[in-house]
Amino acid sequence: MFEQGTKILMADGQARPIQHITPNSMVLCADGTADRVTSISKDEQMTYQILQKTKHRANEGEAGRTDPLRKQIYHRLGFKCTVAHMLPLRTSAKPTLENSFKRNNYKVKWKTMEEQVTPDGRIINLPKTHHKDFPMTPEGEMLARAFMAQKEGQHGLYLEFSIQVRDLDLLEAHIRVNSFLRFGPILTGRGVLSEFLTGQKHLITPYVLDMAWLLGLWLGDGTTKEPEISVDSFDTELMKGLTERCRAWGLYPTYKDEQVPLRAKHTRLYFGEKADGNRRNRNLRKENPFWNVVLNLKFKRDLDGEKQVPSFMWSEDIQIREAFLAGLIDSDGYVVKRNEGPDAYKVSIQTIYPSIMNGIVHVSRSLGIATTVTTRSARTETIEGRKVNCHFTYDCHIAGRSPLQNVLSYCRSGHKRRPAPDKVKRDPIYFGFSEEKCGQQVVYGITTESGKNIVLENKLTVHACGEHCIKEQPKFTTTKSLKHCIACPRKGVRYFYKDWSGNHRICGRCYGRYKFSGYRCLNCKYVPEAREIKKAKLRGEELGVSPDGTTVSGLICGRCKGILKYDEIRGPRKGHSIIVS
Numbered sequence: 001m002f003e004q005g006t007k008i009l010m011a012d013g014q015a016r017p018i019q020h021i022t023p024n025s026m027v028l029c030a031d032g033t034a035d036r037v038t039s040i041s042k043d044e045q046m047t048y049q050i051l052q053k054t055k056h057r058a059n060e061g062e063a064g065r066t067d068p069l070r071k072q073i074y075h076r077l078g079f080k081c082t083v084a085h086m087l088p089l090r091t092s093a094k095p096t097l098e099n100s101f102k103r104n105n106y107k108v109k110w111k112t113m114e115e116q117v118t119p120d121g122r123i124i125n126l127p128k129t130h131h132k133d134f135p136m137t138p139e140g141e142m143l144a145r146a147f148m149a150q151k152e153g154q155h156g157l158y159l160e161f162s163i164q165v166r167d168l169d170l171l172e173a174h175i176r177v178n179s180f181l182r183f184g185p186i187l188t189g190r191g192v193l194s195e196f197l198t199g200q201k202h203l204i205t206p207y208v209l210d211m212a213w214l215l216g217l218w219l220g221d222g223t224t225k226e227p228e229i230s231v232d233s234f235d236t237e238l239m240k241g242l243t244e245r246c247r248a249w250g251l252y253p254t255y256k257d258e259q260v261p262l263r264a265k266h267t268r269l270y271f272g273e274k275a276d277g278n279r280r281n282r283n284l285r286k287e288n289p290f291w292n293v294v295l296n297l298k299f300k301r302d303l304d305g306e307k308q309v310p311s312f313m314w315s316e317d318i319q320i321r322e323a324f325l326a327g328l329i330d331s332d333g334y335v336v337k338r339n340e341g342p343d344a345y346k347v348s349i350q351t352i353y354p355s356i357m358n359g360i361v362h363v364s365r366s367l368g369i370a371t372t373v374t375t376r377s378a379r380t381e382t383i384e385g386r387k388v389n390c391h392f393t394y395d396c397h398i399a400g401r402s403p404l405q406n407v408l409s410y411c412r413s414g415h416k417r418r419p420a421p422d423k424v425k426r427d428p429i430y431f432g433f434s435e436e437k438c439g440q441q442v443v444y445g446i447t448t449e450s451g452k453n454i455v456l457e458n459k460l461t462v463h464a465c466g467e468h469c470i471k472e473q474p475k476f477t478t479t480k481s482l483k484h485c486i487a488c489p490r491k492g493v494r495y496f497y498k499d500w501s502g503n504h505r506i507c508g509r510c511y512g513r514y515k516f517s518g519y520r521c522l523n524c525k526y527v528p529e530a531r532e533i534k535k536a537k538l539r540g541e542e543l544g545v546s547p548d549g550t551t552v553s554g555l556i557c558g559r560c561k562g563i564l565k566y567d568e569i570r571g572p573r574k575g576h577s578i579i580v581s
């Protein structure tokens with residue numbers, strides 16, 4: 001069962017809080033079909049928070065401390081459910097070959113699904129690792145490789161399995177960290193934009209796509225009060241694209257050369273016969289088809305006239321979403337090719353508007369593209385010799401393969417456009433997650449006719465409820481060996497390293513910094529980053545008191561003003577081995 005307030009995607013593409021769903025309404029299934037809700041039940045139960053693991057460290061470093069806006073993590077995937085709710089997971093089953101020099105043999109490891117008895121006597125199916133040894137000889141290696149190929153043929157590359165939250169502890173530690181939840185692309189759409197423009201839902205003509213692209217471009221670089229977009233005049237391809245795509249709607253992009261020549265031209269989208277001809281024949285806001293869409297479909301917020309991505313855009317027809325995202329990328333995006341294959345790209349889009357950030361996250365995830373958000377505090381920067389005040393910014397990172405390349409093929413900017421991929425593969429995106437106890441909550445269960453997996457508003461694939469999770473269930477195991485890093489708030493079961501006291505209590509990230517610099521705080525145990533050490537060195541050494549009461553001199557910790565200790569056996573000067581107690 002899910003916590004009250006969990007939003008479920010309905011068959012019509014709209015999201016609804018679970019408590020407002022009624023029997024016989026239709027929900028969207030993960031495979032794109034619709035399914036009838038057979039019952040909704042309510043209870044009060046212990047809940048667990050299932051949360052995506054990301055590499056972003058929102059609460060670490062000085063950023064989170066100095067800027068309260070940066071303490072929040074935006075759009076981390078997750079949901080809250082009860083202990084007996086099933087999670088659909090996948091783990092890699094590719095056999096591996098290890099060299100065991102100590103025992104002078106090759107070890108092949110593979111995984112299969114095996115029955116296991118839980119502490120309360122249920123029999124469940126879980127992935128289990130097996131291994132077989134081969135002698136460390138050329139023949140042994142050949143046999144080992146043949147054996148691997150045979151196992152791979154038998155069991156495939158992945159194991160799909162379902163497991164209740166309370167049974168996660170029964171998984172082997174390395175299978176637990178390599179078990180992934182998924183979110184999937186949404187292939188259906190609501191057809192709101194095409195209905196507004198053509199009177200017919202899902203009628204996707206090139207003109208409708210042009211409009212979707214224009215909307216994205218305006219949201220990125222447009223002026224709130226009129227149809228005006230600032231366009232980089234050096235980007236001739238973009239200017240050409242804008243003119244072409246506007247023409248279809250009788251729009252004429254025009255800009256005046258200002259006294260101070262700036263690269264960015266404020267380009268107005270006039271509606272009328274000729275933009276530069278008779279002034280009486282053109283309109284800026286009146287009858288302007290583009291401005292009609294902006295106002296009527298609420299791309300401007302009623303409340304304060306601010307730009308926004310209306311929520312219907314999250315669940316528009318798939319080509320509309322692509323063209324719209326391409327517009328946003330053409331205005332504010334930065335495209336990088338990744339080395340992980342011919343179709344791997346990374347795009348970052350910066351925006352100061354939370355609603356646009358939300359829109360980017362929802363639209364790109366709905367296309368099957370992984371998206372995360374980082375933030376930057378307000379600051380002053382020098383751009384081309386001028387001091388510029390920058391707002392608090394959301395940095396949306398979009399990384400994907402053919403689905404993203406397909407979006408880029410719709411871009412018009414010279415350095416952002418890419419050729420269309422031969423084939424667009426829309427596969428689910430898998431991610432690791434943690435689970436954490438959350439306390440007693442009002443929860444709702446949802447059952448459907450077919451029992452197929454359903455989809456949450458954040459595009460996450462989840463199981464509908466079954467018999468097993470309607471009543472509160474006991475959880476006998478405690479999450480095992482959850483370690484806390486002594487230098488940061490991170491916790492986990494694996495990848496802890498030897499710290500300065502000789503215990504394995506420091507996380508991989510802090511360990512890396514410590515090994516590199518050798519600095520650690522005597523007071524708060526924080527391991528400073530390189531730039532923090534640089535800052536501390538500028539400030540110089542000072543006298544302070546260590547926690548055991550002795551007076552020490554050293555650099556100052558940027559976090560707690562304690563003294564930083566430098567352990568010389570660590571750090572870049574490892575050659576000089578001076579033993580420090």
Ligand SMILES: [Zn+2]
Nearest residue numbers: 001085465469
């Ligand atoms: Zn359930």
Ligand SMILES: [Zn+2]
Nearest residue numbers: 485488507510
């Ligand atoms: Zn740490």
Ligand SMILES: [Zn+2]
Nearest residue numbers: 521524557560
């Ligand atoms: Zn400190």
